[in-house]
Amino acid sequence: MRFLDRGNGSGVWQIRCETGDESARACVSCGCVCRVRTSRERTVVHVPLGSDAIHLKVRVCTYECVACARMWHDDLKALVSGRTLLSRAAVDWALRRVALESASISACARTLGCSWNALDRAVRAAGMRILSESDPYGAVTRIGVDEHVWRHGAFGDRYVTVIVDLTLRADGAPARLLDMVPGRSAQAFANWLEARGARFRDRVEVVAMDAFSGWKQAAARMLAHAVEAGDPFHVVHLAAGRLTMVRCRLQREATGRRGVKGERLYDCRRALLKTASLRTPRQRERVDTLLADPVNDALRLAHGVYQRIIACYRHKDPRLGRRMMGALIDALAEPAATRRCPELRSLGRTLKRRRADILAYFTHQHSSNGPTEAINGRLETLRGIAMGFDNFEHYRQRSLIHSGRIKDILTH
Secondary structure: OEEEEEEOOEEEEEEEEEOOOHHHHEOOOOOOEOEEEEEEEEEEEEEEEOOEEEEEEEEEEEEEEOOOOEEEEOOOOOOEOOOOOEEHHHHHHHHHHHHHOOOOHHHHHHHHOOOHHHHHHHHHHHHHHHHHHHOOOOOOOEEEEEEEEEEOOOOOOEEEEEEEEOHHHHHOOOOEEEEEEEOOOHHHHHHHHHHHOHHHHHHOOEEEEOOOHHHHHHHHHHOOOOEEEEOHHHHHHHHHHHHHHHHHHHHHHHHOOOOOOOOHHHHOHHHHOOOHHHOOHHHHHHHHHHHHOHHHHHHHHHHHHHHHHHHHHHOOOHHHHHHHHHHHHHHHHOHHHHOOOHHHHHHHHHHHHOHHHHHHHHHOOOOOOHHHHHHHHHHHHHHHHHOOOOOHHHHHHHHHHHHOOHHHHHOO
16 A cells, blocks of 8 residues: 655555455366466556545456466456446446536546546446436426527527426426437427437427427427426516516607616616515605606506516416416407507517417416526536536536436435
C-alpha cells in the first residue's frame, strides 16, 4: 500500500492486490491445477475514501495448462466491466452523485482521480443501461410536451422537443423526463410517437401542451383518441400579453412614444398584471384610478378579461370554473364585445380556436404543463452544472440521468 499526496488535503491510495479465487488456476478441460505463466498489473479506480482516491493495482495472472496447451487470465468481471478503468462500485458511486446530488462529472473525476472522458462514458453507459432495463414507457398515460433550447449560438439557438411523464402527478409524485428529440416541429413529435409503437400510443389518455400548433397537429394525427389539454400558464400569459399590448397602444396614442417613469400607464404596468386580490392597497388605488378614466375604456375591458381568466382557473369548483371559461370564450367571440379593442378580438379568435383544449384542463385535473416547464428549468440547471454541451446525444443521456426516472430506481 502506498499513499501519494495530491495537495489540498487529499491524495491517492495505491493498493496492490490480487484475486483470491484459487479455482481460477484449475483447467476447465482436464481439471488439473496449472502454473502461472506470467502476470501484469492493471490499475482500477475504486470508490474513494473521504477526499482520498483509491486506485487498486490488481495483479492479473496468465495461467498455462501444459497438458491441454491452453492459456487464460484471471476473470475480473465482478470488479470491472470489460476493459474500463473504473470499478463497478466506482461507477455506481459516481452515478448516484450525478443523479441524486446534481454533482458535475468533473467534480466526481477529481475525487476519483481519473480522467473526465473515462468517467463521463462510464456514467452515461450505466445510466442508459438502468433506464433500458426499467421500461420507462410502460405505465405512461399522461404526457406533457414543450420546446427547450439546449444550445445557444451566435447563428441561432438549437431547440429540442421535451416529452415529460405526467402520469404520477395524480398521486402527488413529481413529473419525470421521458425523452427529448432534436427540433421543435410537429414532425419531430410525430416521429417520436410513431417510434414508441402502437401499444404506447393507445395507453396515452391526455397530452398537455402550450399554444404551439405543431404539438396539436402531431397529437391529432398520432393520438386521435387522447385529450389535448391546454396549459393554464400559457392561456393566462396570452391574455397578459394582450393586456400589455393595449396599455402600450394607449401610451403611444397619448404621448407618441413609450412610457417613462412618472406616467400612470407606465407606473401601473406591473400592478395591472397582478391578481386583483393580491394587490396592496396602494396598488389597488392606483389601478382603480387609472381604469376609471374614460380614455382607458379599452384597457379596462382588457383588464377585466384578464382577471376573469385568472378567476376561472383559481375557482375551487372545476366544473363551475369550466362553465365560466366557456362563457367568457363565447363572449369574446362576439364581434360587438371586442369592437373597441382589436387586441381582445385577436385573443377571442385564439381562445375560440383552442376552446376544447382550454376547457379540457378543467375536466382532467393534474394535466397542467407546469411540471414540464419545471423539467425545463432543471435542464437549464444541468447545462449550468456541465457548463454547456456540444453533443446532443450526450446531452440527452445526461438529461435523462438528471431528470428522468433513474432517481426513483436508485432510491428504491
